[in-house]
Amino acid sequence: MAKESTFNPEHQATHTSSKVVAALERISEAFRVLLWQEAKQYGISPIQVQILTYLLHYPEKLKTVTHLAAHFNMTKATISDAIKSIAAKGLIKRKDDLEDSRSHSLHLTREGKSMARKVERFAEPMEASVQNMPAEKQANLLEQLLGLIQDLNQQLVITPQRMCFNCRFYDKKGKLHYCNLVNAFLKAGDLRVDCPEFRTPNT
Template sequence: MGKVSTFSPAQQAENTSSKIVVALERLSEAFRVLLWQEATQYGLSPIQIQVLTFLLHYPEEKRTVTSLALYFNMTKATISDAVKSLEQKNYLVRKPSETDTRSHSLHLLKEGRAIAKKVEHFAAPLQDAVATSPLKEQGVLLDQLMQLIYQLNQEEVITHQPMCFNCQHYTEKKGNYCTLLKISLKQANLRVDCPSFETRED
């Protein structure tokens, strides 16, 4: 007999991990709904909103098609299509790299920056819901979610994740500890996306 589906109500009734997976699916649906609502309002696709938001906050060296494809776990072709559409809307421009003529960085134009600032808050209802829990509980949840993300990353289900558990500076010898910042990290201090991240050397 094959493995019982996680999405079978009978399986969920007897299996806690199945219920957790379905709960995560519900949350991903909420994220998609919020993203689509924002996209429809501004005549954009969901990935275009995510690209605009990324470009608003990340440094120039990461504002490339390659970095975006890695970050969003999508193909370069998919990201390139989104970027081309945003170029046509006069929301961004490509600029040749000063160090590599084959590479281009992406830069928001005035209208692109303005629209990015409007759409970047699409996930606010989710954040507001999470914020109703005490900070300690949020830290526990963050730790558990990051452990799950780390495991899926190790199994190559999702691409490279610039998070504490993957970082050269992270160690568990003193609990959660950052050797770069030289501080112990409480669960709530763990970072999903760290600007000081360096890939761990195996």
């Protein structure tokens, strides 16, 4: 017997998990709409908006094709094509690695920084909606979403993210979150989706 579709409204009526998945799909659609609107306004593609935003905020060691591909769950070839297009517009430049001639990092030009500061605002309507929630509900939602992302990481649906739950410094002590880097318990709202101190677990 075929499994009932998550997207069948009648099935959703009696299955909370299906309603959650359907709700997440609607949110992802909102994200795509906002991203497309911003990209179209400036004559670039959605992934180029995301790359510009990424390069505006991340440290140099993470400004490589490899890290971009992992961050956005795309192939290096797809990221490279997007970068070539952005570079042709004069928005980014490459900086050679002095220790490895085969490697280089990516940097925004002055025009690129200006563009990135404009396009990164595409998610503001979504953030405004989240900010309307009480702080405790925001923290609880963050905790649940990080758990969902971690599960998708473990299923190999998306690449492992640089978040607390995947970090070597993270421990779960009962129901409490603990960071061994700062030697302190973390509230749900303190958890990070992308931490600059992230380290992959020891194998």
